[in-house]
Amino acid sequence: MEADQWRFHGDEDDDLIRDADYLSWFAVLKARAPHPGAVSWRRSSSLQKGSPVVACGSPFGSLCSDLFNGTVSRGVISNLAGEHNAIILTDARCLPGTEGGGLFVMEDDRLHLVGVIVSPFGWKANEWIGLTLVCSVHSILRNVVQCADIGDPLRDVWLHPTEVFTTRKSNVGEYPIVCLVDSGHQWGSGVLVTSELVLTCRHVVNGKSTVALKFYHKDRVLDSVGNVLFSTKASSPYDVAVVRPRESILDVVVPRMAHEFNTGECVLVVGYGGLGRRCGPSLTCGVLSKAISLHRQTIMFQTTCAVQAGASGGAVVRASTGELLGIVSSNTRDLSAKVTYPHLNFCVPVSVLQGPLHRFSRLGDVTAFDALDASEEQVKRVWRLQDTQSKL
Incomplete structure (x- = not known):
């Protein structure tokens, strides 16, 4: 501890x-007496x-x-x-x-x-x-x-508990694979979007060219090294990095990307907060509390899921289907009161990431991600609280 x-x-x-x-x-x-209930x-x-x-x-x-x-x-x-x-x-x-x-x-x-x-x-x-x-x-x-x-x-x-007990089977196996990303001085989470690409946050890779990756997959623990292909500039509102594992991760089901962001729907965050670094990813549930759009594209959404240190870069998924909604960027910290709010967090939606990912898969050119640095002023204004958010 x-x-x-x-x-x-x-x-x-x-x-x-x-x-x-x-x-x-x-x-x-x-x-003193047995309770009837x-x-x-x-x-x-x-x-x-x-x-x-x-x-x-x-x-x-x-x-x-x-x-x-x-x-x-x-x-x-x-x-x-x-x-x-x-x-x-x-x-x-x-x-x-x-x-x-x-x-x-x-x-x-x-x-x-x-x-x-x-x-x-x-x-x-x-x-x-x-x-x-x-x-x-x-x-x-x-x-x-x-x-x-x-x-x-x-x-x-x-003497007589029920010997065989199973809860309602969860859809954990249907969710995207989330790995631990360790840059040495910092660690967080990353989402495997193909067998050769991991999405995480810029502040997780911490300016490094290589990071350590750990996958808890199908009752196995897989260690790998990842090359950081791209990381957004500090001036970009999108806190995103792209990592390529040096070894392809087998049996990967490419996550389905969400096309809708419905306020109030039940969502889950899968990330390495809590005990996650030692026991695989943790899950927390909540609702999609707000989605903000520009030019009919969602550029940020918020959830009420509890997120902690280590959850940055973790997957936000639709609880009913396992669709990937985006990645966690941060929760909120009141700098004057020195209070952290784990149930108010900000996320980068897949609607922002799908275009660059598609162009990279077609052309194999990392400049496809440069669009994440060339954001409009209105996007920067939506993400203007980044300095008061608590990086995880």
């Missing part, structure tokens, strides 16, 4: 240290990224419990790590006081407990990431049983 600059919950340094010390502590309480639980080993989940807790603890007790939030599983998916990240929005609450999946029109909320707030490199850390309930129960000195205190609830 120190290497990745993670911090959890609280505002003062002492609170942060204390919270980190107790992240792995759990208590088992016995009710006891919920069933499921193992987390079969969970998938992108699976829809429901978080339930009590924001602000005992403060106005009649108002806040049992508050529900929806989201998806953003990432999974550890043995049998012991660690779960979700973008379901939780608040302080929801620690100890449950994370549930839906099966047969019923909610089933899969995890316990550990920390609803997390910072990474001094930026709030908008994700919630959850521990698998299966891992908790297993460790309680192993540590118990006398018998099995959970035998009545432990």
Whole structure:
């Protein structure tokens, strides 16, 4: 955690240290009488990224419990790590006081407990990431049983979980392949648009001529080196770079490019924020909150998906079809208040990129991308907040 600059919950340094010390502590309480509405639980080993989940807790603890007790939030599983998916990240929005609450999946029109909320707030490199850390309930129960000195205190609830459990199958395999792009001092994400081309952001390649690429593809981890073919100038409003892997990536399905940008539609960001650098890309869900057009061409769009450091260059996809809408450029930072807003982010649409990509595929000439530098003043005005956006 120190290497990745993670911090959890609280505002003062002492609170942060204390919270980190107790992240792995759990208590088992016995009710005086069985509750008639006891919920069933499921193992987390079969969970998938992108699976829809429901978080339930009590924001602000005992403060106005009649108002806040049992508050529900929806989201998806953003990432999974550890043995049998012991660690779960979700973008379901939780608040302080929801620690100890449950994370549930839906099966047969019923909610089933899969995890316990550990920390609803997390910072990474001094930026709030908008994700919630959850521990698998299966891992908790297993460790309680192993540590118990006398018998099995959970035998009545432990012995008979559903052995085979699968959530609604997600479309993760249909989404564009997103790789980790590492330029040495900075790292981010990149989208494989053909077997030989990766789209990412200018600030991710950081002026380098070569970058390291890592693909998590079909249960394999592939390392490669990429040559930076093109990078927009600092004066360009479009924060874009094009990288060619030195080795072709096999079994690549060329992503379908979107032609419409519909405000309010459900979208997903696939990128290496959160735990992504070590566990493959994370997924966060939200809506396309605004699309801005010029001459009938979309030149920028915004989403409410939570994006964090490492997500720059990640894919924004239409949740229903997996179509590629664009790449993430940045989220927003209030420089005066020193506050980052992970749920307000700016994206470069494929409508801007399709023309140069098509010309390059026909002619093989990197000057096809020069059009991204020759933008109108109106385009620059739309992207005028770049200096106040937080590069990821």
